[in-house]
Amino acid sequence: MSIALPDIDELTRSDERVDPARPWQTVVWNDPVNLMTYVVHVFREYFGHPPEVATRLMLAVHHEGRAVVSEGPREQMELHAQAMHDFGLWATVQQAPE
Template structure:
């Protein structure tokens, strides 16, 4: 019986650690959204200043993607949902 309890505790601990590990919010280039709109969304969702928002927008435009935020999975999932609500092509990935 002690083994089953230890396994449950270890599984919960691993799940909690996985949630605390950093996750990247990635925005991908798409042929639909205008650059000014993408920059505006970054300012609205993340509170970025115009310069930082424009830098990420240009990276999306030129490199095809930009890691716009890194942090806990729970908050990253929230940002992904907000960006997708603004019609941006967005994904969540673990840093390499």
């Protein structure tokens, strides 16, 4: 079993620009602690996903190490990431790719 860790860049670059037109994403990462059934439960409970969507996202987390679970304004994605932390899941926020 491999565990994907969030890619955290310790160096803040002042030459990088944030494009305000691009949405942001909440990413949930695989961890060695939470059961797959619990992750499905969290996705259903918090995001309101139907069972099929919650299971597909959980399987992406499990097999690919991460899954984008939500996309929208930065502030909302930060709230979602904090909520995932409150549920005991690893989550980060990133700007959506171009």
